[in-house]
Amino acid sequence: MKRWLVWVLILLGLSQLGQGIYIEAKAWLAQQLLERAWERARVGEARPLPWPWADTWPVARLRVDRLGIRQVVLAGASGRTLAFGPGHLFASAPPGSAGNSAISGHRDTHFRFLRDLRVGDRIELERRDGARVRYAVYRRGVVHETDSAPLRRQGAQLTLITCYPFDALSPGGSDRFVVEARRIAL
Amino acid sequence: MKRAHAERGLIRDIGYLSLYSVASGVAGALALGALILLLSWPARAGEAPFNEPVAQSVRDEVRGPRLRLRSVDGGGGGEAPLLDTDVRMEISGMTARVVVKQRFRNPGERWVEGVYVFPLPEAAAVDRMRLRIGERLVEGEVREKAQALRQYQQARREGRKASLLSQQRPNIFTTAVANIGPGEEVGVEIEYQQALRYDQGRFSIRFPMVVAPRYIPGRVAGSGDLGGFGGGWARDTDQVPDASRITPPLREPGAERANRVAMEIRLAPGFPLALLESPHHAIERLGDEGGVHRIRLRESVLANRDFVLNWAPRAGDEPHGALFSEHWKGEEYALLMVMPPHVGAVRDPVPREMILVVDTSGSMHGGSIEQARGALRLALGRLTPADRFNVVEFNSHARVLFPSAVAASRDNLSRALAYVDGLEADGGTEMAPALAAALDGRRETPLLRQVVFMTDGSVGNEEALFELIRQRLGASRLFTVGIGSAPNSYFMTRAALFGRGSYTYIGDPGEVREKMNALFMKLESPVLTDIELSWNGDAQPDVWPRRIPDLYAGEPLLVALKGDLGAGGVRLSGRTAGRAWARELTPRGGAQSPGVHLLWARRKVADLLDQRARGRSGEEVRGEVLEVALGHGLVTPYTSLVAVERRPSRPADQGLVSHAVATELPEGWSASKVFGTLPRTATPAPLHLLLGGLLTLAGWILKRATGGGA
Numbered sequence: 086m087k088r089w090l091v092w093v094l095i096l097l098g099l100s101q102l103g104q105g106i107y108i109e110a111k112a113w114l115a116q117q118l119l120e121r122a123w124e125r126a127r128v129g130e131a132r133p134l135p136w137p138w139a140d141t142w143p144v145a146r147l148r149v150d151r152l153g154i155r156q157v158v159l160a161g162a163s164g165r166t167l168a169f170g171p172g173h174l175f176a177s178a179p180p181g182s183a184g185n186s187a188i189s190g191h192r193d194t195h196f197r198f199l200r201d202l203r204v205g206d207r208i209e210l211e212r213r214d215g216a217r218v219r220y221a222v223y224r225r226g227v228v229h230e231t232d233s234a235p236l237r238r239q240g241a242q243l244t245l246i247t248c249y250p251f252d253a254l255s256p257g258g259s260d261r262f263v264v265e266a267r268r269i270a271l
Numbered sequence: 272m273k274r275a276h277a278e279r280g281l282i283r284d285i286g287y288l289s290l291y292s293v294a295s296g297v298a299g300a301l302a303l304g305a306l307i308l309l310l311s312w313p314a315r316a317g318e319a320p321f322n323e324p325v326a327q328s329v330r331d332e333v334r335g336p337r338l339r340l341r342s343v344d345g346g347g348g349g350e351a352p353l354l355d356t357d358v359r360m361e362i363s364g365m366t367a368r369v370v371v372k373q374r375f376r377n378p379g380e381r382w383v384e385g386v387y388v389f390p391l392p393e394a395a396a397v398d399r400m401r402l403r404i405g406e407r408l409v410e411g412e413v414r415e416k417a418q419a420l421r422q423y424q425q426a427r428r429e430g431r432k433a434s435l436l437s438q439q440r441p442n443i444f445t446t447a448v449a450n451i452g453p454g455e456e457v458g459v460e461i462e463y464q465q466a467l468r469y470d471q472g473r474f475s476i477r478f479p480m481v482v483a484p485r486y487i488p489g490r491v492a493g494s495g496d497l498g499g500f501g502g503g504w505a506r507d508t509d510q511v512p513d514a515s516r517i518t519p520p521l522r523e524p525g526a527e528r529a530n531r532v533a534m535e536i537r538l539a540p541g542f543p544l545a546l547l548e549s550p551h552h553a554i555e556r557l558g559d560e561g562g563v564h565r566i567r568l569r570e571s572v573l574a575n576r577d578f579v580l581n582w583a584p585r586a587g588d589e590p591h592g593a594l595f596s597e598h599w600k601g602e603e604y605a606l607l608m609v610m611p612p613h614v615g616a617v618r619d620p621v622p623r624e625m626i627l628v629v630d631t632s633g634s635m636h637g638g639s640i641e642q643a644r645g646a647l648r649l650a651l652g653r654l655t656p657a658d659r660f661n662v663v664e665f666n667s668h669a670r671v672l673f674p675s676a677v678a679a680s681r682d683n684l685s686r687a688l689a690y691v692d693g694l695e696a697d698g699g700t701e702m703a704p705a706l707a708a709a710l711d712g713r714r715e716t717p718l719l720r721q722v723v724f725m726t727d728g729s730v731g732n733e734e735a736l737f738e739l740i741r742q743r744l745g746a747s748r749l750f751t752v753g754i755g756s757a758p759n760s761y762f763m764t765r766a767a768l769f770g771r772g773s774y775t776y777i778g779d780p781g782e783v784r785e786k787m788n789a790l791f792m793k794l795e796s797p798v799l800t801d802i803e804l805s806w807n808g809d810a811q812p813d814v815w816p817r818r819i820p821d822l823y824a825g826e827p828l829l830v831a832l833k834g835d836l837g838a839g840g841v842r843l844s845g846r847t848a849g850r851a852w853a854r855e856l857t858p859r860g861g862a863q864s865p866g867v868h869l870l871w872a873r874r875k876v877a878d879l880l881d882q883r884a885r886g887r888s889g890e891e892v893r894g895e896v897l898e899v900a901l902g903h904g905l906v907t908p909y910t911s912l913v914a915v916e917r918r919p920s921r922p923a924d925q926g927l928v929s930h931a932v933a934t935e936l937p938e939g940w941s942a943s944k945v946f947g948t949l950p951r952t953a954t955p956a957p958l959h960l961l962l963g964g965l966l967t968l969a970g971w972i973l974k975r976a977t978g979g980g981a
Contacts, residue, residue: 098966231943
């Protein structure tokens, strides 16, 4: 009698588990595909699409040696792009330029490491021309999503944005965790 | 025994279940992955509702393609110079002479260069700039733009104080001041001449105080790295190649020092006043002597909204015409104002097709959208059953309420009113699709077709929009309504000129009714068209503008002339309500008024620049503009004013840091509505995992409870 209920519950549970695993798997798998596209970007391809129907392409590579982080940064930060990797905000300066470049990523996949960043940590950004630009974290904090002040900050800096709190279960909160790093000489 | 069996069963079940979960999770993930990757492909299509020849802008992830951000590298420390502005206006008859004194003070320990992007009235004839160093004044000289820049940059390198005043738009200028020493103050004094606005029996003057953040459409062009002056937050795009120079950085909300303006006015109207008001700022009247009224701002104000002064004579005392002349460098110049006879609103206005266009971009958020909604309601309430209408709303995209204009029936009007009540402001300002939807390009329309365009005009691609209006206008007429605390006056006046309509401003909710009624008066009265001035006798003065715009109820004819006006008089003719109309005038003498030659030159420059849109070659126009500008000392798109101190003041071993002076956000604006919010970055993965875990666990427990014993 209750047998059908058992199976419904189990199937529902499995499909939920499947979706959760799928999101994590996609985030991980995409980075592998992106590494290859990044190599093509490095040899001069303007918009190397990681898969034929992609609407984004690699624009930089992010490294934090202390945490063992290596990620390919994508063009744009729409929800579709962020599923595959951290995204560079079109509105901000190009990655590694003299302006303020902003990159955002999911708090529960790629940018989970943001909570482990400390003031003084070194972040390296590899540009498509091969140049490596280094930044030092000087500020980390929580802001409201409507506070665009970090994006308007002057000077050569890298602004990393993710959602906050990190362990919130459901998406859609209005707080953002922002790490700001200033460009330093190599 | 039984218990051990049960435990073994439990472990086995857990094992199976886990294995099964992981396997199905992975399988499901792969299947779903393939499916979703495939599905994510077509999601890109279907986002452009209009197939007009308008470049799709980059879809910006800061919620919609809005303002683009960029910042200037300060080059390592130092503090930005602080700024104070003093304004002095001398108003007399139909003209005003205005002096704007900008004082740059360096609070830091290093030598700095200050760059300030600021607005002036769109018709200002800027002809003088002086650099003030303590008590000394260095007179600026007008030069071809590139030459002025070279001169300035050389002085900057050599450590000499210098200032450069250049024009980015007719209503956006940039001052650059080089080599301000630590703790030092350097002043830049700018002067301009302008004609007053006289409309429906009332004079007014407008002094803009801030360049509102502009929406920059198009794709980012070039490297996006730092360019020239301005230090703007926007990057240059294919549609706005000078975006970085018209988007000054905004003051941080927490910054302790603001940009303030003090103002003093001497008003000699030439008639007793029935009205004198400043609708947006508190003023103080210091006294009236011999017909000259002295007025000042009660206290210095934050530079975040336009200052407006209105005054009017008593009913019956309105001027019907005026002539102001000046003898300058051996030539005669004159400014002629003629009030055409007032036909007044017709009792039975002809049926019309009215297209109401409203800007619902993020910059309209707050008070502006309320004013726009109020204005729309009034306009809808004015329609009669014989009229037809439609409503167009635009932000990142344009939307029309009805597929095409509909009869102003009670049903349609109530639908429109409900739609208007639901309008919210958010998103970008893609104006071209809205203009394209509102102006259909038809040359023959069964009804009189009037487009009322409500916006703050905060866009950077004005020229392209004017071109679009010119091409698609057809038999329609375009009326602009400038909304908010700091509308783009250049866009309002020029769009109305190209649209052969008129313009009005609504600065706060209390003004909506009065200003809209003035607009309805114009919409419902016959317009005076085909206006011509023909001189009797030998006199052939050089008149600008060349083509006299159509005049609506309450608007005067205002032209600038050069040359002898002769004794034979002039015949003013035109057409109104289907009939020819003419009037003989004998303009002679006229009050001497310094600066009239500047108004003539400024009108000529504006007209020449418009000829580019009508197909004249840019090089040819540039040559003619240069000749006028250098002759009269005017700042134009091709000429700048530059002042250079003779001796260097900065020691050779000290560096120079460049800083853009931050500007205020216009009153009533919300930064998050304009610049967007930070992107959303969480996935539901943890939620799925937790839910999945709980559900399977619950299922398993149930299974144990029911099936375990069986």
